[in-house]
Amino acid sequence: xxxxxxxxxxxxxxxxxxxxxxxxxxxxxxxxxxxxxxxxxxxxxxxxxxxxxxxxxxxxxxxxxxxxxxxxxxxxxxxxxxxxxxxxxxxxxxxxxxxxxxxxxxxxxxxxxxxxxxxxxxxxxxxxxxxxxxxxxxxxxxxxxxxxxxxxxxxxxxxxxxxxxxxxxxxxxxxxxxxxxxxxxxxxxxxxxxxxxxxxxxxxxxxxxxxxxxxxxxxxxxxxxxxxxxxxxxxxxxxxxxxxxxxxxxxxxxxxxxxxxxxxxxxxxxxxxxxxxxxxxxxxxxxxxxxxxxxxxxxxxxxxxxxxxxxxxxxxxxxxxxxxxxxxxxxxxxxxxxxxxxxxxxxxxxxxxxxxxxxxxxxxxxxxxxxxxxxxxxxxxxxxxxxxxxxxxxxxxxxxxxxxxxxxxxxxxxxxxxxxxxxxxxxxxxxxxxxxxxxxx
Amino acid sequence: xxxxxxxxxxxxxxxxxxxxxxxxxxxxxxxxxxxxxxxxxxxxxxxxxxxxxxxxxxxxxxxxxxxxxxxxxxxxxxxxxxxxxxxxxxxxxxxxxxxxxxxxxxxxxxxxxxxxxxxxxxxxxxxxxxxxxxxxxxxxxxxxxxxxxxxxxxxxxxxxxxxxxxxxxxxxxxxxxxxxxxxxxxxxxxxxxxxxxxxxxxxxxxxxxxxxxxxxxxxxxxxxxxxxxxxxxxxxxxxxxxxxxxxxxxxxxxxxxxxxxxxxxxxxxxxxxxxxxxxxxxxxxxxxxxxxxxxxxxxxxxxxxxxxxxxxxxxxxxxxxxxxxxxxxxxxxxxxxxxxxxxxxxxxxxxxxxxxxxxxxxxxxxxxxxxxxxxxxxxxxxxxxxxxxxxxxxxxxxxxxxxxxxxxxxxxxxxxxxxxxxxxxxxxxxxxxxxxxxxxx
Numbered sequence: 001x002x003x004x005x006x007x008x009x010x011x012x013x014x015x016x017x018x019x020x021x022x023x024x025x026x027x028x029x030x031x032x033x034x035x036x037x038x039x040x041x042x043x044x045x046x047x048x049x050x051x052x053x054x055x056x057x058x059x060x061x062x063x064x065x066x067x068x069x070x071x072x073x074x075x076x077x078x079x080x081x082x083x084x085x086x087x088x089x090x091x092x093x094x095x096x097x098x099x100x101x102x103x104x105x106x107x108x109x110x111x112x113x114x115x116x117x118x119x120x121x122x123x124x125x126x127x128x129x130x131x132x133x134x135x136x137x138x139x140x141x142x143x144x145x146x147x148x149x150x151x152x153x154x155x156x157x158x159x160x161x162x163x164x165x166x167x168x169x170x171x172x173x174x175x176x177x178x179x180x181x182x183x184x185x186x187x188x189x190x191x192x193x194x195x196x197x198x199x200x201x202x203x204x205x206x207x208x209x210x211x212x213x214x215x216x217x218x219x220x221x222x223x224x225x226x227x228x229x230x231x232x233x234x235x236x237x238x239x240x241x242x243x244x245x246x247x248x249x250x251x252x253x254x255x256x257x258x259x260x261x262x263x264x265x266x267x268x269x270x271x272x273x274x275x276x277x278x279x280x281x282x283x284x285x286x287x288x289x290x291x292x293x294x295x296x297x298x299x300x301x302x303x304x305x306x307x308x309x310x311x312x313x314x315x316x317x318x319x320x321x322x323x324x325x326x327x328x329x330x331x332x333x334x335x336x337x338x339x340x341x342x343x344x345x346x347x348x349x350x351x352x353x354x355x356x357x358x359x360x361x362x363x364x365x366x367x368x369x370x371x372x373x374x375x376x377x378x379x380x381x382x383x384x385x386x387x388x389x390x391x392x393x394x395x396x397x398x399x400x401x402x403x404x405x406x407x408x409x410x411x412x413x414x415x416x417x418x419x420x421x422x423x424x425x426x427x428x429x430x431x432x433x434x435x436x437x438x439x440x441x
Numbered sequence: 442x443x444x445x446x447x448x449x450x451x452x453x454x455x456x457x458x459x460x461x462x463x464x465x466x467x468x469x470x471x472x473x474x475x476x477x478x479x480x481x482x483x484x485x486x487x488x489x490x491x492x493x494x495x496x497x498x499x500x501x502x503x504x505x506x507x508x509x510x511x512x513x514x515x516x517x518x519x520x521x522x523x524x525x526x527x528x529x530x531x532x533x534x535x536x537x538x539x540x541x542x543x544x545x546x547x548x549x550x551x552x553x554x555x556x557x558x559x560x561x562x563x564x565x566x567x568x569x570x571x572x573x574x575x576x577x578x579x580x581x582x583x584x585x586x587x588x589x590x591x592x593x594x595x596x597x598x599x600x601x602x603x604x605x606x607x608x609x610x611x612x613x614x615x616x617x618x619x620x621x622x623x624x625x626x627x628x629x630x631x632x633x634x635x636x637x638x639x640x641x642x643x644x645x646x647x648x649x650x651x652x653x654x655x656x657x658x659x660x661x662x663x664x665x666x667x668x669x670x671x672x673x674x675x676x677x678x679x680x681x682x683x684x685x686x687x688x689x690x691x692x693x694x695x696x697x698x699x700x701x702x703x704x705x706x707x708x709x710x711x712x713x714x715x716x717x718x719x720x721x722x723x724x725x726x727x728x729x730x731x732x733x734x735x736x737x738x739x740x741x742x743x744x745x746x747x748x749x750x751x752x753x754x755x756x757x758x759x760x761x762x763x764x765x766x767x768x769x770x771x772x773x774x775x776x777x778x779x780x781x782x783x784x785x786x787x788x789x790x791x792x793x794x795x796x797x798x799x800x801x802x803x804x805x806x807x808x809x810x811x812x813x814x815x816x817x818x819x820x821x822x823x824x825x826x827x828x829x830x831x832x833x834x835x836x837x838x839x840x841x842x843x844x845x846x847x848x849x850x851x852x853x854x855x856x857x858x859x860x861x862x863x864x865x866x867x868x869x870x871x872x873x874x875x876x877x878x879x880x881x882x
Contacts (some may be wrong), residue, residue, distance in 0.1 A: 019716035275460030
């Protein structure tokens with residue numbers, strides 16, 4: 001007896017443009033959408049465009065001679081281990097070094113509670129797959145990191161945003177969200193936060209608010225997922241201790257070498273309460289068996305053989321100059337009615353355009369004027385962020401940044417003129433249009 | 442108003458051994474279990490034990506001088522690209538080389554249909570997350586690769602086995618399974634097969650059966666997931682073309698450099714019909730953003746700068762000798778009533794013990810006698826495989842293999858004597874005991 005659905009499910013002839021498996025995908029595949037950041041790789045790579053879009057660190061500033069020597073030594077001296085399979089939790093010696101790195105920010109952790117991941121992106125993925133059933137709520141800041149939204153959505157989470165201001169997430173708004181979710185009988189699985197030099201908002205959660213956020217989450221029995229890739233990249237002011245340093249049992253902490261060393265090795269990590277860590281290791285095993293032993297041994301040797309704290313200082317001097325170039329140009333050139341955040345570290349400035357302007361609709365015009373940014377809408381699961389854009393100062397030089405801001409100001413002024421003349425700027429995308437990125441000229 | 446479930450969900454005090462998040466995990470986390478292979482890393486590493494358990498390739502045979510030069514050159518000559526983020530689909534030049542490698546086995550593919558993954562394990566994970574809803578059926582061979590079962594289970598698939606013999610999966614059994622599933626109204630998402638030098642069974646699907654398997658799957662509108670990590674490691678006989686070479690639209694093909702070069706770089710890939718490939722890239726992006734650019738450029742340079750086909754020939758001579766050592770020792774020493782497969786390539790021999798013996802229950806005794814293997818039960822989602830064990834000949838030397846088989850034969854003879862005297866050998870684990878691995882002395 002044949003399956004009656006068979007004729008629908010049978011793949012079509014070779015070369016057909018119709019997807020024969022369209023009825024076979026999992027429900028979660030509906031939530032997998034192309035990110036704005038990925039689409040931007042193509043734009044950012046054109047030489048004539050000043051890209052204020054990408055979040056790529058300036059790896060050209062790395063000591064290539066030293067790194068070349070390190071990778072060679074790992075093969076020459078430890079090849080038969082480095083080129084073999086490793087464990088799903090990651091190299092134990094590297095995990096010890098990771099605890100040292102976290103110690104720089106005031107975290108006291110044991111290597112046994114650390115799992116090494118393929119960038120902190122994989123840690124986000126593992127945490128989500130361990131905790132999130134379809135329909136579960138994940139609370140995020142408004143705005144939040146675009147690929148975190150994609151990961152939560154890929155596991156069919158209901159992503160809700162909590163208001164932020166210049167001091168980070170607003171504790172009262174978090175409490176109110178949690179009360180509302182409880183009243184509605186919703187299961188909230190964790191609160192995802194980027195407390196330092198937020199991506200994309202550029203702001204830092206104040207010390208006083210960290211204590212309140214932890215108190216609120218503890219009261220509601222909620223885990224905090226603390227994502228801290230930029231913590232050591234501070235250019236001004238005093239470091240604020242991570243949430244994890246105050247609440248080891250209530251926080252899953254994510255770190256990364258992508259910004260302090262290189263994203264090319266894909267070494268990130270999660271630090272989690274022991275029971276959670278055990279689940280994450282099992283999830284990692286089914287996700288990839290084990291991470292690259294070679295890359296782990298390279299990073300471990302770099303942390304031993306190289307003055308890595310000095311390297312971070314060098315990075316910070318370079319990025320501070322670029323941030324100053326960006327803030328200086330914004331201060332000097334931006335028309336009235338436009339506002340922006342003033343980051344003490346990290347890579348990003350968050351801009352709010354005057355009422356009536358639409359950063360997403362404006363982007364093709366900006367690219368025509370040879371400047372790119374990420375429109376704010378990508379950083380929301382909801383239909384917010386149209387007046388916002390993320391500008392990054394990590395990759396272009398200070399001169400390029402100033403030129404990029406100059407071009408951007410021209411575009412904004414043109415849009416403002418259109419708005420004032422015709423009562424509307426670039427045609428905004430139709431309501432309900434969820435295409436993640438407009439076609440670019 | 443507070444959530445009434447709050448008191449249960451509130452994390453306990455620091456240092457408690459009770460998992461405060463036990464009520465918070467996703468349903469899929471129940472399906473995440475420790476694999477037998479992972480637990481074996483600990484056993485296999487004791488120097489006095491001859492491990493016939495692990496599937497680690499013999500990377501000590503790699504040309505370390507050449508690889509050391511290659512990794513150094515990638516940093517020295519391409520550092521600013523190699524140490525940067527890449528795309529979720531993977532390096533385009535490497536994908537071209539991957540098409541060449543697949544061409545060696547008769548596959549005609551375009552680089553655009555390839556996605557680079559963290560070993561082929563990640564490809565398994567991505568395919569599963571794109572296709573499998575909870576309760577969907579995945580058909581596998583009986584037995585099948587242990588970590589594939591874990592991955593399918595982690596997405597709550599219902600894993601069903603299809604009978605195999607010395608020529609691979611039995612086509613009539615596959616057809617019968619598909620008819621039964623259709624009659625029961627079950628959704629079957631794909632048939633997972635390891636056609637060459639099967640892990641753990643050691644057998645190869647015959648050319649004639651490949652055509653029939655494809656015909657059956659096409660008739661039922663079913664995708665084939667072809668996992669081929671060992672295809673180029675053939676020691677005898679003629680190569681049999683991959684399923685993918687006959688049916689580009691019906692097969693997702695998985696390959697890997699873990700066995701032909703090194704598992705330490707974690708470079709595997711999937712080749713899929715275009716619509717499926719697009720979904721896999723989105724899934725990869727939310728899973729890890731991008732793979733290591735550095736590792737991809739290392740493998741790409743290795744494939745250009747090094748005589749990689751010669752290296753595979755060298756591997757094959759070494760592994761052939763080890764396989765011969767294992768089969769020779771089994772032929773010479775194994776007691777009557779024990780049978781085993783005769784692999785033409787790959788890493789594994791599948792042993793069936795005489796009636797009444799239990800390979801899982803016998804393992805602690807074997808380890809006491811300083812020999813280890815993987816009990817057959819790990820390779821089934823069901824309660825089968827108690828009389829089976831997987832022996833691998835990839836990592837130990839020929840002398841160690843002979844000594845390991847000698848010790849193993851002693852253990853089997855001891856168990857047989859117990860069985861004959863008392864009517865039962867080592868106490869089998871209680872029915873329903875699904876602990877994946879016994880505690881070892």
